Amino acid sequence: MTTTAPPRPAAAPPPPSARPSALRRTGGFLLRQWRRLTAMRTAIILLFLLALAAIPGSLLPQRSLSQSNVSRYFADHPTLAPLLDRLYLFDVFSSPWFAAVYLLLFVSLIGCVLPRALEHARALRTAPPPAPRRLTRLPDSAALATPLPSADALDTVEEELRVRRYRVVRRERNGTAELSAEKGALKETGNLVFHLALVGLLLALAGGKLWGYEGSILVTEGQRFCNSFQQYDTYSSGALVEGSDLTPICVGLDDFRAEYEEDLTASSFTADITYGAPGAEGRPTTIGVNDPLRVDGDRVYVTGHGFSPTFTVTRPDGTSFDDVSAPFLPTDQGTMASEGALKLPDLGAGTDDQLALQGFFAPTGLTQAGILTSIDPRPLAPQVAIVAYEGYLGLDSGLPQSVYSLDASQIERGRLSEVARGNLSVGESLALPDGTTVTFTGYKEFAALQFSHDPGQVWVLAAAIAVLAGLLGMLLLRRERVFARAAGRPGDGGTVLEVGALTRGSGDSGPRFTALTDDLRTALAARAAPRAPSGAAPPTGGTPE
Amino acid sequence: MTADQLSGLSDTLFSTSVGLYSLAVVAFCAQLAFGRRPAPERALVGAGAPADGPAAVETPALDDPPAVRRWGQVAMLLTVLGALTHTGVLVTRGLALDRLPWGNMYEFATAVVLVAVVAFVVLAVRSPGLRHLGLFVLAPVVVSLVAIGLFLYVEGAPLVAALRSSWLAVHVTTAILGFGVFFVSGIASVLYLVRSRFEARGGDPSSSRLVARIPSAATLDRVAHRTAVFGFPIWTFAVIAGAIWAESAWGRFWGWDPKETWAFIAWVVYAAYLHARTTAGWRGRPAAWVNVVGLGVMVFNLLYVNMVSSGLHSYGGVN
C-alpha cells in the first residue's frame, strides 16, 4: 500500500447535483451508439467489412489450410512475413479482428431483429391497421359504384378478400363504414426466421469448434489405429475437448484399392476397413471418396493414399530384417511418384551403427540416363531409387524430426554419411560396403485416414435450412394490405366504394390490383342483380384520376 | 455417333453459337440505331420514381417504328437460335463423355453464359421493352464466349474421383444458375448507372444517343433487383449444397478454401446489395455499385481462384 499517493483533486467526486445529468448523458450517448449500431446503414457497412476482411484469407497462405505453404511464404519473404503474422494474416479466420467484425455484425443484427420480432408477434395478434384517410394516395386505388347499400357492398368486398385468405376487419369511423384487410404476414416471419437462423448458424459453428476435433493418420494395409491424440500424425481439437472425451473406437485398414480410367484419371479410391470398440470384434465396411464411415456423430474419411516400399535388410552375420517399410509420400498425384525415408535405428549394437534409406518410389518406373521417373500411378513395375546412410540418426536427440525424411543436420555434421546408392526393381539388392545387403522386396499400400468429430454439424445444417426457408419466405412472399371505404351515394341509396392497396414485396402490384377490382365488380354486380333485375345501371368504376 | 464425333460436333456448335450471337448483336445494334423513341411518357419517369412503381413505366416496344420492331424480332430470333445451339454444345459434350457437362472451367463457364442468355430471353419475352437491353447482354456474351473458347478450352476428360457424386449435379447446377442470373443483374446495374446519370442531367429521351434508347433507370433498377432477388436464394442454396458435399468429399463442411472464401464474399456482397436497395441513402446508384461489385467478385472467383490460387477446388483443368 502506498501512503504517499498524492491526493487526486481531478477525480474528486462531482457535486451531487451533476451526477444524474452525467448519468443521463452517458445513457444518452450509449443509446445513440446502440441506435447507430443497429441501423440498417451500419449493417451494410459491416457486411462490407466482413467481405473485405475475408479477402486476405484467400490471398495469403493460411495455417489452417497448409502449414507448409505458410512456412514457404516465411522463407520467401523473411522480413514481410513476421509483420503479416503479427496482424494474424496467416490465421485470418480465427483472428480477433475478423471475430470483431462478425460479432459486431451479429450484435447489430440481434439489436435490429429482436425488436422487430416482438413487434411482429404483436402485429400478428392485432387487427390490420385502420384505412388511411385518403385511399387515392395509395399506390393502387380505384372507385367502384354499386346500387347496393354500403353494408352489403362491404360484405361483398369482405367475402372476396376472405376467399383470398386476407384477414379482414370492419370499422366505423365518422359514420363511414370501412374495411382493412391484410395477408402475407409470413413475409415478415420469413425475414425474422432468416436473420435469427443466421445467429443460430453462428452459434452452431462455434459449438462445433469448441467441442470438435480431428485427427489424421497414415495407415498401411494390415495395420490399425485407435482414436487417441497420441496415435495421430496430426490433430486439432477444440478448447473444450479433453483426451478422455474421445470416442473409444479403433479402425483397421484391410485393403486399399485405387482405380483408374484409361487416361489414368483416378476414378475411385476405396478402403475396406474394420471398426469397433477397442478389443471388440470389428465390423467390416468399405469407405471411399464421397463415402465416409459415419458412426454416432463421428466420421472416418479416406483423404489420400500412397505406397510404402518394403525392404529386407540382411546383415553380414546373417541376421535379417524382413519386409521393413515406411510410407513414402506422393509428390505427384498424377504418377504417384513418391518420396520418403526408412529409418532403422536398431540394426546394430551401437548408436553409430544405424542405417537409413532415403529415396524415391515409382509405382511404374522408367529409368533414363540413370534417372528414375514414374510414368503411371498404378503399381505395374515398381522401382526405387535409394541412397543408403549409416551413422547416427539423431532420433533420441530430443528434437522432433519428420518421419518422411532424414535429419539433414545429422548429414551436414557428418554423423550420418552416405554409403551407397542405386536404382532397384523388385527383387534386386544393393550391397553396402560393410557387407549388409538391402533388397527391394515390393510395396504395401497405405491410406491417409481422417477421423472427425463435430457435434455442431447437424445444427449448422438445420440452421442453414432455416436460413434458406426464411429467405424464400422473405423474398418470394408479398405482404398486401387492402382498404375499402363505403360512402353512400346521395339520392339512390347506392354506394361508392373506394378501394386501395399497398404491397410490400417483389413483382408488379398493378395487374393484381386490377384483377382484384375486376372480381369485386363482378361480385358486386352479381349481388346487386336479384335486387335490381331491371334498369339498374351497370356498375361503373375506374381509377379516380 | 462415336464419342469423338460428338465432341467434334460440340466444338462446331460452340463456334456456331458464337456466330449466331454475333449476328444477334448486329441486329440489336440495328434496332437501336434505327430506333426513334417517340414515347414522351418515358421522359417523365426520372430516377426519382419509386422503384416498384406502376407497370406502365416501360411501355412495350410496340411504339417503335416497324423497321425497328423487325430488327428487334430478328435479333431475338437469332438469340434464341444461338441459345439452342449453345444448349447443344453442352448436350453433345455430355453425351460424348457420358457425364454431366460441367466438370471443368470451360464447361462451367459455357453453361453460366447460357443461363445468362436464357435469363435475358425470359425477361425479354415477358416484357418486350427489355429487348432494348439485347445489345448490352449479347455483346458481353459474345466476348465471354470467345474468351472461354480461347483461354479455357480443354478436351473432354473423365471426372476425377472426388467429382463423382450426385452433389455435382446439385451444387454445380445451382452455382451455374445463380451465376448466370447475377450476370444479367450486374449488366442491368451497369446500364442503370449509365442511364441514371443521363436522366439526372436531364438527358433528352428522344435524342439519338445510345443511352436514350435503353430502358429507363427505374426499369433497369427493377430488373437488376428482381434478378438478384431470384439469384440470391439459388446462390445461397448452391453454397449450402457445396458445404454438404465438402463434408463427405473432403472431411469438413467448411474450411475457408479460396473458392469457399470467395463464394462467401460474393454472398455477403449480394446480401449487402439487397439491404442497400431498402436503405435510405443507399438506394439508387450506391446500391447499383454494390451489385456491380458482386458481379466482379463472381467473375474473380471463377477466373482468379481457379487459375492462380490453388486449393481443393482446383478441378478447372486449365494449366
Ligand code: HEM
Ligand atoms: C449476417 C448479416 C446479414 C445478412 C446476410 C442479411 C441478409 C438479408 C437479406 C438477404 C435480406 C433481404 C432483402 C430483401 O428483402 O430484398 C435482408 C433483409 C433485411 N435485413 Fe438483413 N442481413 C444481415 C444483417 C442484418 C442486420 C444487422 C440488420 C439490421 C440492422 C438487418 C436488417 C434487415 C431488414 C430490416 C431487412 C428487411 C428489408 C425489407 O424489409 O425490405 N439485417 N437481410
